[in-house]
Amino acid sequence: MKYLNHKVLDPTTPGKVGVLITNLGSPDAAERGALRRYLKQFLSDPRVVEVPRLLWSLILNGIILNVRPGRSAAAYRSVWTDDGSPLMVHTRAQAEGLRALLQERYGEEVIVEFAMRYGSPAIDAVVEGMLERGVNRLLVMPLYPQYSAATSGSTFDALAAHFCQRRDMPALRFRRDYHDHEDYIGALALKIQQYQAEHGVPDKLVFSYHGVPQRYCDNGDPYYAQCQHTTQLVVDVLDLPDDSYMTCFQSRFGREPWLQPYLDETLKSLPGEGVKSVQVICPGFSADCLETLEEVAVENRDYFLEAGGESFGYIPCLNADAEHLSALAQLAGEDLPGWVVGKFE
Numbered sequence: 436m437k438y439l440n441h442k443v444l445d446p447t448t449p450g451k452v453g454v455l456i457t458n459l460g461s462p463d464a465a466e467r468g469a470l471r472r473y474l475k476q477f478l479s480d481p482r483v484v485e486v487p488r489l490l491w492s493l494i495l496n497g498i499i500l501n502v503r504p505g506r507s508a509a510a511y512r513s514v515w516t517d518d519g520s521p522l523m524v525h526t527r528a529q530a531e532g533l534r535a536l537l538q539e540r541y542g543e544e545v546i547v548e549f550a551m552r553y554g555s556p557a558i559d560a561v562v563e564g565m566l567e568r569g570v571n572r573l574l575v576m577p578l579y580p581q582y583s584a585a586t587s588g589s590t591f592d593a594l595a596a597h598f599c600q601r602r603d604m605p606a607l608r609f610r611r612d613y614h615d616h617e618d619y620i621g622a623l624a625l626k627i628q629q630y631q632a633e634h635g636v637p638d639k640l641v642f643s644y645h646g647v648p649q650r651y652c653d654n655g656d657p658y659y660a661q662c663q664h665t666t667q668l669v670v671d672v673l674d675l676p677d678d679s680y681m682t683c684f685q686s687r688f689g690r691e692p693w694l695q696p697y698l699d700e701t702l703k704s705l706p707g708e709g710v711k712s713v714q715v716i717c718p719g720f721s722a723d724c725l726e727t728l729e730e731v732a733v734e735n736r737d738y739f740l741e742a743g744g745e746s747f748g749y750i751p752c753l754n755a756d757a758e759h760l761s762a763l764a765q766l767a768g769e770d771l772p773g774w775v776v777g778k779f780e
Contacts, residue, residue: 707742
């Protein structure tokens with residue numbers, strides 16, 4: 436095996452501590468070519484699509500990558516900003532805010548960066564840059580509150596693939612999930628309270644999580660159970676009546692059964708059941724992105740209103756809210772004792 440050449444740290448110095456937050460990623464531009472490159476990388480991940488490789492290669496390259504990039508590019512254009520995709524903008528702001536909090540607490544020896552599992556900035560490039568700056572203790576925090584092999588598991592795969600090419604690797608800590616962390620739950624509850632203080636209380640509060648094929652959870656993925664647990668913990672904090680909320684799953688792809696109930700079908704049916712106002716929050720998304728801003732706040736809003744609903748509200752993700760940054764700093768702080776010598780309280 437050929438290993439990467441890299442600078443050797445002086446073993447007599449403690450080195451630096453690195454904190455890397457990661458998210459899924461987005462294309463470099465809202466254009467067909469950029470979407471094709473992004474989707475090819477994303478949908479080629481065997482953690483994301485668990486289908487025999489040869490069969491899937493034929494479907495992906497023969498059909499999907501010839502049809503979907505154009506449609507996805509149009510959707511991305513509807514939410515694109517002057518600074519790039521919303522996910523990129525929010526994740527960068529999260530890294531900057533977390534860096535400020537951790538350096539205030541521990542000093543500049545803590546280096547905080549962000550990377551994307553697919554697209555740029557790539558995990559391997561960002562990690563290598565951190566190591567070149569002297570990081571020899573690395574905490575990786577995927578910003579997926581609920582664990583799935585397709586998200587957090589895939590992120591670990593990318594890290595392992597990079598470190599397989601290095602003779603020397605840092606001490607590594609990996610945050611698997613934080614679906615039940617008190618500060619994360621508190622930030623979600625506060626977000627709902629603040630939104631409803633301004634917009635009122637709906638007939639139904641809908642917790643919408645990104646779906647995965649039902650088969651993944653049947654085979655042992657804890658994602659569904661963790662989503663349900665997050666909902667229940669927020670409901671307990673807010674003391675909501677049983678008939679005032681529900682959990683749904685969005686963004687299904689393909690023909691096989693995914694986690695249910697499906698968000699789109701649910702929103703189409705609720706007006707016929709007497710539910711005239713809904714608010715939707717997406718606790719599984721740490722930052723607003725195409726799936727929240729276009730799929731939920733526009734597409735699914737239209738489904739509800741066209742079916743006879745009267746009021747639809749989308750509650751934004753936690754993004755770089757102060758309470759969210761504080762929760763992320765607390766999560767990082769729980770993994771840093773012993774690494775930040777003399778600084779941890």
